[in-house]
Amino acid sequence: MQLVSALLIGLLFGVGLNIGGMTEPTRIIGFFDVFGTWDPSLAFVMAGALSVGLLAFPFLIRHGKTVLGEKMSVPTRRDITPSLVIGSLLFGSGWGLSGYCPGPALAAIGTLDTEVLLFFAAMLPLRAWRAKRGRVVPGRPRGVLHPPKRPRKLGAQARAVPHGGRPAIWETSVPSAPQRGRMTTRR
Amino acid sequence: MWTDIATFDPWTSFFGGILIGLAAVLLLAVNGKIAGISGILGGLFTARGADVGWRLAFIAGLIASPFLLRLTHYDNTVDDVNGTLTALLLGGFLVGFGARLGSGCTSGHGVVGLSRLSRRSIVATLSFMTAGFLVVNLVRNVL
Numbered sequence: 001m002q003l004v005s006a007l008l009i010g011l012l013f014g015v016g017l018n019i020g021g022m023t024e025p026t027r028i029i030g031f032f033d034v035f036g037t038w039d040p041s042l043a044f045v046m047a048g049a050l051s052v053g054l055l056a057f058p059f060l061i062r063h064g065k066t067v068l069g070e071k072m073s074v075p076t077r078r079d080i081t082p083s084l085v086i087g088s089l090l091f092g093s094g095w096g097l098s099g100y101c102p103g104p105a106l107a108a109i110g111t112l113d114t115e116v117l118l119f120f121a122a123m124l125p126l127r128a129w130r131a132k133r134g135r136v137v138p139g140r141p142r143g144v145l146h147p148p149k150r151p152r153k154l155g156a157q158a159r160a161v162p163h164g165g166r167p168a169i170w171e172t173s174v175p176s177a178p179q180r181g182r183m184t185t186r187r
Numbered sequence: 188m189w190t191d192i193a194t195f196d197p198w199t200s201f202f203g204g205i206l207i208g209l210a211a212v213l214l215l216a217v218n219g220k221i222a223g224i225s226g227i228l229g230g231l232f233t234a235r236g237a238d239v240g241w242r243l244a245f246i247a248g249l250i251a252s253p254f255l256l257r258l259t260h261y262d263n264t265v266d267d268v269n270g271t272l273t274a275l276l277l278g279g280f281l282v283g284f285g286a287r288l289g290s291g292c293t294s295g296h297g298v299v300g301l302s303r304l305s306r307r308s309i310v311a312t313l314s315f316m317t318a319g320f321l322v323v324n325l326v327r328n329v330l
Contacts, residue, residue, distance in 0.1 A: 002217075002218055002240070002241050002244075003240050003241060003244045004244070005213070005217045005218055006214070006218055006220075006240075006241040006242075006244035006245040006248070007244040007245065007247055007248040008248060009210050009213045009214045009217070009218070009222075009245060009248065010210075010244065010245035010246060010247065010248025010249045010251075010252075011248035011249070011251060011252050011255060012206055012209065012210040012213070012248075013206070013207055013210035013211070013214075013222065013245075013248070013249055013252070013294075014248060014249040014250070014251070014252025014253070014255075015206055015252045015255060015256060016203045016204065016205070016206030016207035016208075016209075016210060017203065017207060017249075017252070018203070018252055018253055018256050019199060019202060019203035019206065019256070020199070020200050020202075020203020020204055020206075020207065021199070021200060021203065022203070023253070028319075029323050032319050032320045032322075032323035032324065033323055033324070033327055034320075034324075035324065035327075035328065036327055039195050040195060040197070040200075041195055041197075041200040042200075044197045044200035044201045044204060045200045045201070045203050045204035045207065046204060046297065046298070047201060047204060048200065048201040048202065048203065048204020048205040048206075048207070048208060049204040049205070049207040049208035049211065049298045049302075050204075050208065050298070050301055050302060051204075051205065051208065052205055052208030052209050052211075052212060053208045053211060053212060053298060053299065053301070053302025054301075054302050054304075056208075056212040056216075056302075057212065057215070057299070057302040057303050058303070058304075060212065060215055060216055061215075061303065065219075066215075066216060066217060066218065066219040067216055067217055068217070070219055071219060072215060072219035072220075073219060073220060073221065074215075074221065074303070075221065075290075075300075075305070075307075077290075077307060078305075078306055078307065079307070080306065080307060080310050083288050083289065083290075084289050084290060084307055084310060084311055084314075085289070085310060085311075085314050086288060086289070087284075087285045087286070087287065087288025087289025087290065087311075088285065088289035088296070088310070088311040088312075088314035088315045088318070089285070089289075089314050089315065089317070089318040090281045090284060090285030090288065090289070090318070091281065091282055091285025091286050091288075091289050091292060091315045091318070092285070092314060092315030092316060092317065092318025092319040092322070093278075093281050093285070093318045093319070093321075093322045094277070094278040094279065094280065094281025094282035094283075094284075094285055095278070095281075095282055095293070095315060095318075095319050096278075096318065096319035096320070096321070096322035096323040096326075097274045097275075097277055097278035097281065097322055097326070098274055098275050098277075098278025098279060098282065099278075100275075100278065100279070100282065101224075101225075101282055101286075101292050101293045101294075102224040102225045102228055102282065102286060102292050102293075102294075103224035103249070103292070103293060103294045106224065106228070106246060106249045106250055107249050107250070107252050107253065108253065109250055110250050110251065110252075110253050110254060111253060115275055118272065118275045118276060118279065119275045119276075119278060119279040119282075120279065121279065122275065122276040122277075122278070122279025122280045122283070123279040123280070123282050123283035124283060125283070
C-alpha cells in the first residue's frame with residue numbers, strides 16, 4: 001500500500017514538474033534572467049504548488065496522523081544555522097549554473113539526455129559522502145545526525161570520498177564526537 | 188519536436204504547480220513523509236528496512252513520469268541549448284552538496300517548507316533564490 005501510493009505520488013509529482021516546464025533548464029535560468037528574456041514560469045509553478053500546500057499543510061499537520069492513522073515525520077527544527085544559509089546559497093548557485101535541481105533532474109533522467117546525466121552524476125557522490133557521516137535514529141528528534149553505531153573503517157570512509165580516497169579539504173574541520181549531535185541535515 | 192520551449196503559458200505552469208502541491212500534500216497525508224526530493228534521494232544512502240521501499244517507489248514514479256506523459260502525447264522534449272560541461276558538473280556538485288548542507292532543495296524548502304510556514308525554509312528559499320539570481324546574472328551579463 002505504502003509502496004503503491006509512493007509510486008503514484010512520485011508519478012504525479014513528476015507529471016507536475018514536466019507540465020510546469022521545470023524539467024527544461026532554460027526556464028529555470030530564464031526565470032533568474034530578469035534583464036534578458038524573462039521566463040516567469042517558475043513563479044507560476046510555485047504559486048500553483050503553494051496554493052494547494054498553504055491550504056492543506058497546516059490542516060494536515062494539526063491533524064498529526066496520516067489517513068491510515070500512522071505517524072507523520074515532520075521536521076521540528078526552528079533554528080537558523082550558518083549551514084542552512086551557506087548550504088542554500090551553494091545550492092542556489094548550482095541551480096542557477098546548471099538550471100537543474102534534484103526533482104526535475106530525476107523527472108528528466110529517463111530521457112537519457114546527456115546533460116541531465118552529467119548533472120546527476122556530479123550531484124550524487126557528495127550526497128553519498130555526507131550521508132555516511134552519521135545516521136538518523138528513529139524516535140530521536142528529526143534533523144539530527146547521530147554518530148554511526150559501528151566505528152567507521154578508514155577504508156570504507158576513503159571509498160565514500162569522491163576524490164579517489166584523498167581526504168577532502170573540509171574533512172579536517174569535522175567536529176569531534178560530542179559536538180556532532182548538533183550537526184543537522186535532513187529533510 | 189520543440190513544442191513549447193521558450194514560450195510561456197501561465198496557466199500550464201500554474202496547473203503543473205498544482206499537481207506538484209497535490210503530490211506533496213498526498214505524500215504527507217498517505218505516507219506521512221515530507222516531499223523533499225533531495226532528502227528522499229539522499230536518504231537512500233542511510234535508509235534501512237521499511238524506510239527504503241517508499242523512497243525507491245517514489246523515485247521510480249518520478250523517473251517514469253515523462254513516459255506517462257508521452258503516452259498521452261504530451262511532448263516535452265528536454266532542450267539541449269543550455270549548459271557548458273563546466274556549468275553542469277560544477278552545478279551538480281554544488282546542488283548535491285548545498286542541498287545536504289542546507290537540509291533541503293526546491294521541493295523540501297520551497298514547496299513543503301513554505302507551505303508549512305517554516306522559518307528555516309523561508310530563509311533557505313530566499314537564500315537559494317538570491318544565489319540563483321546572482322549567479323545567472325553574473326554568467327549572463329558579466330562573464
